[in-house]
Amino acid sequence: MMSKRNNRLWFAVFTVPLLFVFTTVVIVPFVIGIGYSFVSWDGIPANPKIFVGFDNYAGLFRDDRFLSSSWHTVEFTLLALISVNLLGLVLSLLVTSKLRTSNAARTLFFMPNLIGGLILGYIWQFIFTDALKLVGQQTGMESLFFNWLLNPQFALYAMVIVFTWQMAGYTMIIYIAGIQGIPDDLIEAAKVDGANLWHRLTRIIFPLLMPAFTICLFLTLSGAFKIYDVNLSLTNGGPGNATELFAMNIFNEIFGYGHYGLGQAKAIVFFLIVAVLTLTQVVITKRREVQM
Amino acid sequence: MKTTSKWLLEILLVLLALLFMSPIYLMLVNSFKNRAELYENALALPSSFSFQYYTRAMEKMSYWTAFGNSLFVTVISVVIVVLLASMTAWMLVRTDNRLSKIIFMILVSTMLIPFQTLMMPLMQVMDWVRTSLHIPMLNTHGGLIYMNVGFHASMAVFLYHGFMKSVPIALEEAATLDGCGKFGVFWRIVFPMLTTITITVAILDVIAIWNDYLLPSLTLSDKGLRTIPLSTFYFFGEFTIVWNLAMAGLVLTIVPVVIFYFFAQKYIVKGIAAGAVK
16 A cells, blocks of 8 residues: 555656646647637737637638648648658668668768758758859859749749658668668579569669658658748748738737737647648558568 | 669769758859859859858847747756656556546647647736736747647657557566655656667657747747747848848758767657657
8 A cells, every 4th residue: 555655756756746747848838729719819818719619710711811821831741741751762772772882972971860950941041042153154044043032832842842852861771771671582583583774673672762752752741841940041921922821821910910819720730730740641651561 | 783773863863862952952052152252153162161141040030048048948848747647657557547548649639730729829828827816928938838838748658658658667666666756656667668769758849849930929929038949030030031041040940950960860760750650
């Protein structure tokens, strides 16, 4: 009896400090955040919070800026998903084919990932505005090399490029771990049986890489969908609102326009989409994994 | 035939690596050029190396203050996360009951919540704590560290929880029989065996907290408290057209990251791979 009470006490001593901080920083704001999404409020403490029911949620469907922002986020996420994973996979295959420069190249490919998104965006802002323009003037190919950030469509592509630069090395590391887990004799046996490079890739390597695909798709999907820092420093939503993606739209709605209730409703919808997307994606890819 | 294809791959790899590094090259060379030289040819090497833009950028962005702030906030946050998360995970794994399972499920499922969903209500909560309880949670490093710990807690507990199963329970039982208390068992026996995962947790959190912009931007308003991403933001807003100065500033912000990378590269790559797989 005594020891049981003692165990409970120790349980509390070890877990309560973390759980207290976690509750006040994550759980409480999450719960009252749901409450905020049902009121109309401008963020000034003295002004009243008026209960409006589901009006904020209904209002989302009439908010053109929000709808076009959602569409651009989907477009960006799809493009980023493809380019990050394609490049990451190619890099990992190159780096693991026992070349002389493999180690140095691996180090370089991963480095951009450690630099914060805000700073990456600023570096590329210079490249897209001035360096590209100069290349265009010197080569005469001004239809391709111009200030991408002034064109709504190309500004979105610019974000895909920066995000790829940031994330490709990261997925490369995960794909490398996957490739190194494939036994060499399996590949050798396939070679002896006359399988060419394409067959070795599609019939052996890719199926065995499914766990790595699951992880990489999950990470790029949620990373791309939630992007904010690169968005802020590279385009700041411009030109116009053409590249104002989901996270930035929420931030601007709350802290820019002072629509606290509406913005929080967007934030709740954002959470629901992120949750559904990532859970579905994990379930689908898990099902296709091959057991060795 | 065999060697030709190998050489082609080698060349392809080198070209890709050069392409990958070209933004860094552009940033470096233009941080040394004067205005005329920069606009004449942004791609060329500078004709002379003068560090005048670096000294000016350092001064304009209060570089050493920001560096000290970032270092302080990052180190303290990560140390607290490591201590609290390892203790919590150990108790959750060793206490096999429903409460442990529920706590763990809540921690894991909240990892899906994006920061944007929490930021506004979090600021309201912290503002309430500041005005009603008179605890300065906003515009202080202490408040920022507290929130960093809260945001990184669940991921760290999750990683420790997964690793804890590989720690043999027999040693702990032996120590308990020898009269070792809970704290003794944990700090002398369990924690040292967690070193691998502690490095992973620490590296993931160092990178995330060092580079974080949004949370510090919401909580810190005093100029003297700014971390590196924050001071970069204000500096860049002011000198956006003065590219040579801006590039020198960016190089300065990247230097600590690159140094950290070259010293801890082995652990970083391993830690990233381990953290992602979980």
